[in-house]
Amino acid sequence: MSNKVRWGVLSTAQIARNNVVPAMQAGAFTEVVAIASRDESRAHAAAAELGIPRAYGSYEAMLADPEIDAIYNPLPNHLHAALTIKALEAGKHVLCEKPIALDAEEARRIEEAQKKSGLLVGEAFMVRFHPQWRRAREIVREGRLGEVRAIQTIFSYFLTDPGNIRNQADIGGGGLYDIGCYAIATARFMFEAEPERVIGILDVDPRLGTDRLSSGLAVFPEGRQLAFTCATQLVPCQRVQILGTQGRIEIQIPFNAPASMEATIVIDDGRDLSGSGREHVTIPPADQYTLQGDAFSQAILGEQPLEWGVGDAVSNMRVIDALFRSAGSGQWERP
Numbered sequence: 001m002s003n004k005v006r007w008g009v010l011s012t013a014q015i016a017r018n019n020v021v022p023a024m025q026a027g028a029f030t031e032v033v034a035i036a037s038r039d040e041s042r043a044h045a046a047a048a049e050l051g052i053p054r055a056y057g058s059y060e061a062m063l064a065d066p067e068i069d070a071i072y073n074p075l076p077n078h079l080h081a082a083l084t085i086k087a088l089e090a091g092k093h094v095l096c097e098k099p100i101a102l103d104a105e106e107a108r109r110i111e112e113a114q115k116k117s118g119l120l121v122g123e124a125f126m127v128r129f130h131p132q133w134r135r136a137r138e139i140v141r142e143g144r145l146g147e148v149r150a151i152q153t154i155f156s157y158f159l160t161d162p163g164n165i166r167n168q169a170d171i172g173g174g175g176l177y178d179i180g181c182y183a184i185a186t187a188r189f190m191f192e193a194e195p196e197r198v199i200g201i202l203d204v205d206p207r208l209g210t211d212r213l214s215s216g217l218a219v220f221p222e223g224r225q226l227a228f229t230c231a232t233q234l235v236p237c238q239r240v241q242i243l244g245t246q247g248r249i250e251i252q253i254p255f256n257a258p259a260s261m262e263a264t265i266v267i268d269d270g271r272d273l274s275g276s277g278r279e280h281v282t283i284p285p286a287d288q289y290t291l292q293g294d295a296f297s298q299a300i301l302g303e304q305p306l307e308w309g310v311g312d313a314v315s316n317m318r319v320i321d322a323l324f325r326s327a328g329s330g331q332w333e334r335p
Contacts, residue, residue, distance in 0.1 A: 005297035006069045008034040008062045008092070010083055012046040013074040015097065020072060020124075021050050023259070023289030029297035036062035059083060063090040070300060072124075072293075073097060076165045077172025081106040088117040095296050097124045099181050100310070102172050104317040111310045120306050122296055123313035125185045127255055129291035132263040132283045136242065136249050137190060139267065145244025149224050151190060152241040153183040155255060156231035160208075166232060167208045174210035175232045176202065176320060182255050183228035184218065184319045190242060191220045194315055197332045200323035205233070216323050246270070247277075259287035 007030055009016050016035075024030040032052055037043035040057025047055035056062040063071070063086060070093040073084055081101040084094045088110075100123040101107040114121045127133055140148050157179075159166060166173050188194060195218035203213040212233040218226040240251040250266040257263045263283040271277035299306035318335035326333040 003301070004029055004031040005093075005300050006031050006033045006067060007293075007297075008032075008036065008065065008068040008071050009052070010036055010059055010062070010071050010073045010087070011075045012037045012042050013076075016072065016074040017046055017050065020074065020289045020293070021052070023287045024072070024293035025050070026287065027290045027294040027297065029301065029303075030293040034062050034065060034068055059086070063087055063092065068092060070095065070120075070297070074124075076168075077177055078102060078170075081110055084110050084121065085113045088113045088119055088121065091117070091119070093120045093296075093300050095122050095124055095293070096313075098185075098313075099123075099172070099177050099317060099320065100313040101317055102177075104314055104321050107310070107314040107317040111314055114310045120296070120299055121310040121313075122306060122308060123310070123316070124292065125182070125308070126288040126292040127182065127186060128189055128308065129295055130257055130263070130283075130288040131286050132251060132257060132265055133186065133189065133254075135281065135283060136251060136265055139249060140190060140242065140244070144247055144267065145242065145249065146246030148190070148242060148244040150241075150243040151187045151224075151226045152239075152243070153186070153226065153228040153254075154230075154237055154239050155179045155182060156229070156234040156238075157236045158234060159232050162208060167205075167210055169209035173208070174212075174214075175230045176200075176211050176214045176216075176323060178230075178232070179255075180214050180216065180228065180230040180323070181316060181320060183216075183226065183230060185316050186240065186254070187218065187220075187226035187228075188316065188319075191224055191226075193220050193224075195220050195226070195319055195335060197334050198319060198322045198326055199332050200326040202324075202327040211327075214323075214327075216326075218319065257286075257288065259289075260285055 034054040036056040043055035202211040269277035
């Protein structure tokens with residue numbers, strides 16, 4: 001293997017074309033060599049648009065290509081597990097879009113296939129690679145906030161198109177799968193722990209059948225709490241507050257930080273409510289998709305360990321499962 005990992009892209013999904021593939025093409029350790037679609041003409045069009053040398057009219061044909069080392073899987077949610085397992089069986093490492101599966105049992109089947117193959121699998125929570133999240137966790141670890149006890153997260157957008165995969169219940173649409181998973185993953189990242197119990201509330205769109213407004217509480221060890229709301233039919237908004245006994249951090253664009261702009265996190269010691277104790281920390285521009293691709297590729301090359309493997313993805317899915325169960329039972333549930 002050269003000093004770059006050769007990647008194939010499993011579908012011409014919008015997130016791949018617009019965000020992930022261009023970012024990976026700019027990486028130091030990633031080379032995108034192929035793209036596949038069940039519609040060969042779409043594969044060729046995407047390849048031409050993105051400057052990718054090979055296009056395939058089926059997923060299986062690309063998986064059979066011996067000159068591909070790793071697969072990026074941005075398929076609709078209900079296809080994540082099946083095609084990730086097929087890719088592993090074909091001898092490819094896999095970076096799969098979130099959520100990695102529709103439930104923890106599917107995720108565990110991926111984990112079993114990963115162990116059998118000896119290859120690497122990761123869930124594409126790109127935000128954990130952005131320097132603003134790394135810096136926020138450093139501040140927490142340094143003790144500047146005192147004892148961190150609460151995280152509050154809001155993530156919303158407005159989308160009512162029934163043709164959009166995010167609004168199709170039978171293929172894993174809905175807000176909790178699409179964006180609530182970020183609130184869970186980033187709280188686990190900041191607390192460096194797993195929640196012990198959760199409770200969730202879902203408002204389901206009567207026409208689409210997907211959860212359009214979802215809120216949850218997750219209780220972590222020592223009584224620490226995540227409170228989050230995610231929505232697919234509210235004004236676009238993203239905010240994360242990390243609150244400690246002596247200060248707080250606000251991450252202003254936590255999940256879709258523009259790659260061309262500086263990011264800002266605010267540290268506030270709480271001396272008054274007018275904000276005189278605020279400090280604005282500026283983070284240089286960074287493309288979290290490029291950083292994610294390079295980190296995964298370096299792990300494949302053996303240059304560094306994989307920080308979050310499939311076991312982490314299983315843990316995140318367990319929390320999502322518990323929130324869905326709680327929304328049905330009206331009770332606290334354990335992941």
